[in-house]
Amino acid sequence: MRLRLAVAIGLAALAASGGTAQTYDDRPAKAVSPNYGFNYDRRVVDIPMRDGTKLHTVILTPKGASNAPILLTRTPYNAEALTTNRKSGDLGTALYGYDNATDVIVDGGYIRVIQDIRGKYGSGGTFVMNRALVGTAENPTKVDDATDCYDTIDWLVKNLKASNGKVGILGISYDGYEPLAALVNPHPALKVSVPMNPMVDGWMGDDWFHNGAFRQMGMDYIWEQEATRDNSLPWVSSSDDIYDFYMRAGSAGELGKRMGLEQIGFWKSILAHPAYDRFWQDRAMDAYLGKLPLKVPVMLVHSLWDQEDSYGALATYRALEPKDVNNDMVYLSMGPWHHGQEIEDADTLGQMRWGQDTGTWWRKNVLAPFLAHYLKGTPMDVAPVTAFESGTNEWRRFQSWPNEAGEGERLYLKPGAALGFDAAASGEETADYVSDPAHPVLFRNRPIQAVGYDNNNPWPNWLADDQRAVSSRPDVLTFTSEVLTQPLKISGRPMVKLTASTSGTDSDWVVKLIDVWPDQVPGRPGFGGYQFAVGMDIFRGRYRQSFSEPKALTPNAPLQYSFALPAANHVFLPGHRIMVQVQSSWFPLYDRNPQTFVPNIFFAKPADYVKATQRVLVAGPNESYIALPVVK
Structure with a gap:
């Protein structure tokens, strides 16, 4: 009886509203926003x-x-x-x-x-x-x-x-x-x-590649921009620490396959055009x-x-x-x-x-x-x-920014992890390390979050991170100058002139130009010795001779790699030191180079990823250096 009465009351209320159970809605068909008092x-x-x-x-x-x-x-x-x-x-x-x-x-x-x-x-x-x-x-x-x-x-x-x-x-x-x-x-x-x-x-150097190395942390952007018109289908990672997410997949191509990216037109284009061809x-x-x-x-x-x-x-x-x-x-x-x-x-x-x-x-x-x-x-x-x-x-x-076409002043990488404007006096000598794709050098400390701009995400500021996190790794070469007694000003693009060999047939080279703060900084406890990167970038070795036609590297042959670091307008102050770091991976920001030449790194197989011995010339006629755009 009570149930029948409740139903009757409900139907009566619905009839009074002028609607039916199937069509009535308290919402208007399309609300018009008021603009009372707007300027x-x-x-x-x-x-x-x-x-x-x-x-x-x-x-x-x-x-x-x-x-x-x-x-x-x-x-x-x-x-x-x-x-x-x-x-x-x-x-x-x-x-x-x-x-x-x-x-x-x-x-x-x-x-x-x-x-x-x-x-x-x-x-x-x-x-x-x-x-x-x-x-x-x-x-x-x-x-x-x-x-x-x-x-x-x-x-x-x-x-x-x-x-x-x-x-x-x-x-x-x-x-x-x-x-x-x-x-x-x-x-x-x-x-x-x-x-x-x-x-x-x-x-060449914006969102998708830098000098041929693929920036795989942009894969989620590609998905979200193209999967739907309104970005309503999110990219969902299975790991809070995306280091694990990328490592478990192996290659960027394999990760794209697992994540459904092969539905996306731009991703298909990236896979088909890893070199700097007409598409780019x-x-x-x-x-x-x-x-x-x-x-x-x-x-x-x-x-x-x-x-x-x-x-x-x-x-x-x-x-x-x-x-x-x-x-x-x-x-x-x-x-x-x-x-x-x-x-x-x-x-x-x-x-x-x-x-x-x-x-x-x-x-x-x-x-x-x-x-x-x-x-x-x-x-x-x-x-x-x-x-x-x-x-x-x-x-x-x-009145103008430097045209950056000159050689600049040579800052030499020297034996004994030294750095200076005078070339090494000894004969040919190398600084060596082993690059292992199974243990890549990180671009920042773990746990590594996906790209984001919320208040707690470190992504926007990572280029200013303290580089001490990697400077003591055995697979990172670190060269440091004496303490500066005079300011040194640079304006323009530092140019890397790296002469190096690898035991593999392909290799990445990451070079960083760093301002090392004094051992103690008044008013900033714990900041002493901070390694602040003035400029950093990566170069994929297969493009040493041509960006459009990749070629395998000759194992153990010293070869010169020339590329620019991002522009700087910076003064190294007295009491500071200059540092240069060299490494062969920058993960997971960039995909790992297998260090075995394969036609397309996106499709590299687990067996292609091998250790390689890297040797950087630090003395002799082909000594490595950074050409700094020094302003007198």
């Missing part, structure tokens, strides 16, 4: 491209704006999420997350536009990672990121009545690639481009732009400790700067930051302290006046190059 208007538009594809675009216009410039960012990281208000009617609360220099945008009164790129989140079309440009062998269509930039800007200046018809484009990382794409065939309304930490050449060359934006006329002022922004894209900004600068005949079109900013840290408070980098908030200083004194000059016509006092000088921890102004 900006939010508009969402799907902008049509020349092929009919529509790109999802969020437009934030300050209330009362008139004759305002437009700042555009194109992103694969969800335009809606980057412009969703956080319980406040202020424009600043609608601009958060990756790629927003909020203080500059809000204070400057800009119309802010953020757009999902083709094939991501709300935008139509297909997604291709680092899509090749129209006219290259890899893109037979008539659309690319450059045409999408052009069509978007064209729509904006024709439809945003509150604008002054001037557009700037800026972004970080993948979003930093888009301001470069906009320069290919720039729209007349595009007045300035700001690529920050841009992805430029994924094989067609995507090298620095080389492409170097062939085009310079029409739009550009500010390239580089982080001196960029753990993801350490190559692109300066490679593009080297390609564009020679075209800037009046020294007023190509600008460069270099800060003591990790990837994207320029839009944050940035008074530290890991354990390093700069004594100032370098991010806020740069945005206020460089980015804001630069944008205002080209988008509003206000005067500016921004040098062609603004670079932070670590060591002295001061900002410096330059």
Whole structure:
């Protein structure tokens, strides 16, 4: 009886509501967000491209704006999420997350536009990672990121009545690639481009490879970007410590197979193109732009400790700067930051302290006046190059950045683990170690977390980690100078000139240039002796003669390997020492070289991974050295 009464009461209530059990819902079909008291208007538009594809675009216009410039960012990281208000009617609360220099945008009164790129989140079309440009062998269509930039800007200046018809484009990382794409065939309304930490050449030294060595810790990014339109299918590791995760798989190719990556188009391309062939060359934006006329002022922004894209900004600068005949079109900013840290408070980098908030200083004194000059016509006092000088921890102004073409001063690796500017007096001599793929040298201490940007993840700062963690390993050579009595300043790219042999038929070479702090540092107990890496990088030996045609190494034959370390603007202070470390693995950041030449390391088998004896020449006519760009 009670049950029947309860059912009757429920049905009566449902009938009173006007619905049925199958269709009634307390929620509206589509809620409309109120904007009472907001100081900006939010508009969402799907902008049509020349092929009919529509790109999802969020437009934030300050209330009362008139004759305002437009700042555009194109992103694969969800335009809606980057412009969703956080319980406040202020424009600043609608601009958060990756790629927003909020203080500059809000204070400057800009119309802010953020757009999902083709094939991501709300935008139509297909997604291709680092899509090749129209006219290259890899893109037979008539659309690319450059045409999408052009069509978007064209729509904006024709439809945003509150604008002054001037557009700037800026972004970080993948979003930093888009301001470069906009320069290919720039729209007349595009007045300035700001690529920050841009992805430029994924094989030479940005996200996917460094000098041929594969950065396998980016595999989760490939999965999450391409598995779904909205990044809703996560990559799930079976280990908290990803050292175990990668070691148990063996090769990166085997791990990709286990994790389902062979469904993903870009992963298939990586497997098919391990060398620097046409696939990668067609995507090298620095080389492409170097062939085009310079029409739009550009500010390239580089982080001196960029753990993801350490190559692109300066490679593009080297390609564009020679075209800037009046020294007023190509600008460069270099800060003591990790990837994207320029839009944050940035008074530290890991354990390093700069004594100032370098991010806020740069945005206020460089980015804001630069944008205002080209988008509003206000005067500016921004040098062609603004670079932070670590060591002295001061900002410096330059008319240009060194072209880095010279030999520099030779810092010799010497017998007895010594390091100095005078060559060794003895005959030919080597420093030896055994490299064992079963026990690779780590890029940071275990447990090693996956790539992440939450507050507790060490990934953003690992390039500033203390290198003492590996300096005493028997498979790491460590060379140290005498204590400096005078400051030594370098500006440019240190060049590695390593002469070495291996008992195997392939080998990786990792070289680190390190500033060793005094044994005791006043006010910082425990910091004495800190080994701070000024620059580090890796080179895969099979590409010694050609990046596009790998060749086996001749066992036990001394061969020269020449490659650049990331750019530095640093002063080694009196009381400090200079150190160079050499090793043959950097795991699990990079996949292990089996040290046996195989056609494709992605498919290396367990039996291919062998120990190898490595010998580095430290005396004689072919003595190894680092060519330092010393500034007198």
